[in-house]
């Protein structure tokens with residue numbers, strides 16, 4: 621049986637698309653692609669239908685990962701039934717999902733939870749922020765795979 625994982629940030633154009641792409645690469649490298657269903661979404665609707673931020677596409681490409689085909693969507697109530705694990709990039713994203721999460725079966729938690737840490741929103745900052753996000757989701761993704769297998 622496959623494990624369905626959803627990464628959630630605010631816009632679904634910067635952090636969670638990178639987390640989705642990096643976790644997919646980690647799972648592929650481990651030969652475990654058939655054991656996972658992987659997706660991402662945003663708590664906000666501003667960017668629905670848009671590709672990831674060019675800076676996220678660029679940092680992923682620099683590390684050999686193509687996320688350019690992703691399109692943003694907003695998290696919805698049925699996600700909390702369809703996904704086994706829903707991972708918030710920061711505490712605000714986690715709080716925003718609480719009302720919907722109450723009625724679902726999914727485990728909903730902070731992505732980086734030991735110790736609890738936000739993946740900082742890089743949207744209004746410089747390019748260094750995107751490399752920081754990449755390093756955080758790479759380390760967190762590896763730990764997630766260890767936790768789930």
Ligand code: 4NP
Nearest residue numbers: 629630631632633634635743
């Ligand atoms: P993300 O970054 O949540 O990592 O996708 C953001 C993208 C867009 C906005 C905020 C954060 N925005 O305000 O439009």
